[in-house]
Amino acid sequence: MISVNDDEDLHFRKAEFDPADCPQDCSRPCEIVCPANAISLEEEKSSAGHLWNNNEEGKKQGGVLTERCYGCGRCIPVCPYDKIRVHTYVRDAAATSELLRREEIDALEIHTSGRQTLHFRSLWEGLGDTIHHLRLVAVSFPDVGDSTISTMNAMYSIMEPRLRCFNLWQLDGRPMSGDIGRGATRESVAFAVRLAAASDRPRGFLQLAGGTNAHTVAGLKKHGLFQTKSVSENFKDGQSMVGSLGPLDAPIGGIAYGGYARKVVGRILSAMQSQHGLTCIEESPDYLFKALAEALALVGTVKCYDVPS
Numbered sequence: 001m002i003s004v005n006d007d008e009d010l011h012f013r014k015a016e017f018d019p020a021d022c023p024q025d026c027s028r029p030c031e032i033v034c035p036a037n038a039i040s041l042e043e044e045k046s047s048a049g050h051l052w053n054n055n056e057e058g059k060k061q062g063g064v065l066t067e068r069c070y071g072c073g074r075c076i077p078v079c080p081y082d083k084i085r086v087h088t089y090v091r092d093a094a095a096t097s098e099l100l101r102r103e104e105i106d107a108l109e110i111h112t113s114g115r116q117t118l119h120f121r122s123l124w125e126g127l128g129d130t131i132h133h134l135r136l137v138a139v140s141f142p143d144v145g146d147s148t149i150s151t152m153n154a155m156y157s158i159m160e161p162r163l164r165c166f167n168l169w170q171l172d173g174r175p176m177s178g179d180i181g182r183g184a185t186r187e188s189v190a191f192a193v194r195l196a197a198a199s200d201r202p203r204g205f206l207q208l209a210g211g212t213n214a215h216t217v218a219g220l221k222k223h224g225l226f227q228t229k230s231v232s233e234n235f236k237d238g239q240s241m242v243g244s245l246g247p248l249d250a251p252i253g254g255i256a257y258g259g260y261a262r263k264v265v266g267r268i269l270s271a272m273q274s275q276h277g278l279t280c281i282e283e284s285p286d287y288l289f290k291a292l293a294e295a296l297a298l299v300g301t302v303k304c305y306d307v308p309s
Helices: 029-033 093-101 118-133 145-162 182-196 216-222 259-276 285-303
Strands: 002-005 013-016 085-088 107-111 136-142 166-172 205-209
Touching: 002 093, 093 118, 107 118, 118 145, 136 145, 145 166, 145 182, 166 182, 182 205, 182 216, 259 285
Parallel strands: 002 107, 107 136, 136 166, 166 205
Antiparallel strands: 013 085
């Protein structure tokens, strides 16, 4: 899967600032609040990539590590001196089309604001017939209130003439907040409850995102929305039966974990780095196993895996 956006979007931005502008006595709340450890104001050199702001050799380095920043924006309001800016970018439709022509991409995720369809139509038309190479198109959008269903129908009417694969609506309840706490999932579940009950929504699976965490499945069960077949029931004679399932076979088709998954696996990565320094997790089998166990414990509740204790 590759992700694109049709206009400015929270998921396609990076924080940036010049550490030379930071007062020496600053308590560095940006560094403390960053969930990705993407801000560094110490003298260091990164083996994972470059810092957004680099000084000359031998001088203090600091700023935002762009490879780690995923645009959550939590650093912006806590800066006491209002020094942090945001750099946004939009994926190019022509470059995306070239990737799809290689037939190495199975799915496309399109982030859109949900407020209008002009930019969405422009992106979709720009992708042309390369859409035919896909097995899934996912459209991610936030809750825009009463206009949500009408906007979904408008987007589906744009997609439908060239849509030859499954489509999925990713409900971004509370963007990039699942790691904050239990309450973050309420908006995601509430969004799903409203759309699952809407008889006039367009065709397509519903998937939760934005605020999803370990409490999301329980929230869906509370509203009677979590229904799924076991893994064995989705296979017959060794063949997957997923293609025979329709978007209305279950109220919710899936759950996407972003920030919460980073938090869960990030604890293991931090422990590994404190013991072995900067290294790939594949080179540390014990930590890799721990990370996989954590991932299975999270995803297993959705997939109905028999997760070992």
